[in-house]
Amino acid sequence: MKKEDEIIRQSLLATQEYDERLSAFATKNSDYIKIHPTHTKPYDFDVRWPYEKDIDRILYSKAYRRYVDKTQALSFFNNVHITKRSLHVQWVSRIARQIGRCLNLNTDLIEAIALGHDLGHAPYGHVGEKAINECLKERGVGYFAHNANSVRVLLYVERKGEGYNVSLQVLDGILCHNGEMINRIYKPDPFKTIDQFWKEYEACWHTPHASEHISPMTLEGCVVRISDVISYIGKDIDDAINVGLMKRSDLPSDITRVIGDGNNSMINHLVEDLVIHSYNKPYLEFSKETFEALNRLYDFISIHIHHNPVLVKENEKLFRMVKELYDVFYEDLDDPLLKDRGIQKYLSNMNEEYHQTPKELIVSDYLSGMTDTYLLEYYKKVFLPTMRENIT
Structure with a gap:
């Protein structure tokens, strides 16, 4: 046996052993589904695990490089410490992998979804997204949502229109990541098929608010979805304080008493609460007290930051x-x-x-x-x- 064949064999064995150690509710490497099965190109030597390949496709895409000059929420402040989207996706990835490790999920799948979830975001964040959406509506051709556009970028725009043959699980997690909705319980849709994915993708382009009614097919996708919220909710507050839009003392005490008043304390509490109440379950769940505080905090930043008169x-x-x-x-x-x-x-x-x-x-x-x-x-x-x- 050639050395290359032996290395590949060992890599496959390691993948199988990894799958066996995962939670019963985790997505296995053996579950990997190519979105375009007939487009698969064989490689002579590749020791990467399935979802690692998707991570690399995303990391080396042109859209990923453009994260560095796309702001998160406060687009027009001349401050180098304001969150850029490149930092946001890294923080989402870090938080999601931490949760995934605690729940014994597939962290490669989590990382791929997290790093790719905002590839299709317009310049100036949700303001740009709303503007393009208005333009498409005016011309009667549909709607624009950054989650569906992220899928489009990977499949139809990258590499001069050739796109990347990314897995169904990664694309589905990206499509369903909707960080603008907060739930107490996040349940995956484990029986989703490729046909259902395509219907949901098309619905996002042609049905208003379709993104609000779809769920990820994997528990890993659910982890990224809530990690998106955990990542930005405390950091938006820090950014707003940093530029003088608000003071930390403005935060309601009934919220800070439960989840803290800073980004670090909020992340720690939300991650710990989620892990404790989701362990060995086929879904994610917050405690009632934490969810209520998180929901109130979301409403607070919507009013005092995202809809601040300035x-x-x-x-x-x-x-x-x-x-x-x-x-x-x-x-x-x-x-x-x-x-x-x-x-x-x-x-x-x-x-x-x-x-x-x-x-x-x-x-x-x-x-x-x-x-x-x-x-x-x-x-x-x-x-x-x-x-x-x-x-x-």
Whole structure:
């Protein structure tokens, strides 16, 4: 037996042993399902476990690199310590893997979902998402939700339209991660099929609020979904305090008494409570007291941070800016003078199959892929005059 064959054999044995040690409710490596089974390419030598391959596909995608210049909640503050989306996904991954390890779940699957869950987020976060959604609605072609767009980016946009053949379990976890909904109990939908996944994916594009009514097929997907909340809820408070939107003393005492008043204490309490009440169960569960405090905290930050008058005023400007650029790109696609620039240059680099994409989605792909800084600079170039000394 060649040395390479022996290494592969040992890796397969290690995978099997790992599966045997996992919880009865965990997703096994042997459960791995390719979303496009016929597209699988054999490799001569690859010791990575199944979900490790998906981790690498996500880590080396172009969309992952753009996380670094996409802000989380406070988009327009000039402060280097404000949370960027690149940090957010790392924190989600860290929290989720910690929970997964305690519950004896598949941490590779958890990491892949966590790192990829926001790949399709628009510039300027949920403000950009709402603006693109409005543009698609106005043109009668559907709706825009970053979770469904994250799946789209991986399958249809990356690698010049060829996409990555990521597993069903990872894509489903990304599609169902919805961190804008807080529940006391998170139950997976373990009998979900590929056909059901595709129906849910299409529903997110064509049915309002469809993302609110779908559940991950795996317990690992449920872990990422709640870890998304745990990651941002305390950090948004820290960021808001850091820029002067609020003081820590503003936090209601009936909330801080239960889950603490800082990011560290909140993460520790929420993770511990979840692990204790979910251990050896086929679902995740918070205690009643912790859930009620978390729910009140979510309402508090929604009012005092996300809908703070200062943010609302500035976010209205960002909303208009994204919408105006969508209109510009939509017109630019048909302008013969712009063949080698902007969105037409983007399109020329995509494969032939991608060229069959509806015009509205091409613009959505291009715009949602922009970073905050790039979009702002592009907006200035299009809408603001260029100062010159002379014409000649």
